[in-house]
Amino acid sequence: MFSVVGDTYSIQDFYLIDLSLNNGALKELDNKTQLTAYINTMTDHGGKPIAYGGYGEERDFYLKSPLFSGERRTIHLGIDVWLPIGHPVYAATSGQIYGKAYNNQYLDYGYTVILKHMVNDEALFALYGHLSAKDFDSLIVGDTVDSGDIIAYVGDESQNGGWAPHLHFQLIRNIGEYQSDYPGVCHMSQKEKCLENCPDPTRWIL
Secondary structure, three states: OOOOOOOOOOHHHEEEOOOOOOOHHHHHOOOHHHHHHHHHHHHHHHOOOEEEEOOOOEOOHHHHOHHHOOOOEEEEOOEEEEOOOOOEEEOOOOEEEEEEEEEOOOOOOEEEEEEEEEEOOEEEEEEEEEEOOOOHHHOOOOOEEOOOOEEEEEOOOOOOOOOOOOEEEEEEOOOOOOOOOOOOEEEHHHHHHHHHHOOOOHHHHO
16 A cells, blocks of 8 residues: 555654644634644644644534535545645555546535545545646546556645645545545534445555
């Protein structure tokens, strides 16, 4: 398994950060710039270059976007890895480009790629969100990728749905009718079911 952020890091370079409702410090943050500064501060405090986390966390960032209007969706189904703009992201194992799109609503994924892998003879889909437009047009649905291939780059706020720069990485067992998108957040009442369908991707990161 090749880390989706590359092989130049070791597990000691990652700092697990809490961005859930349990973190009272987040209540003092009013905008994305302050959130970015907070993440950078926490990473510096931990003495490690990369902040990551978020699988299964209950968050409330999403409530400011019409994309999340209606039923309150707050359970995060993937992992976020806070990386510099332009940082390459990689295929963790061999597979096929299943779908790609520019999901450009506010606080959506922005540029998005989904790969299809076969793991233990079962299909497993890997969603990469908040990407850059760089080389995006060169990705062809149906093409194969090898473990360790660069498939995309981390996007800036103008391209990634308006977020502080990071990679959203999510695994999906049953993708249903989705082709180039998949919910990254679910309602609390669906937490158990959704996390079963979207298993913990930590080992694909570290």
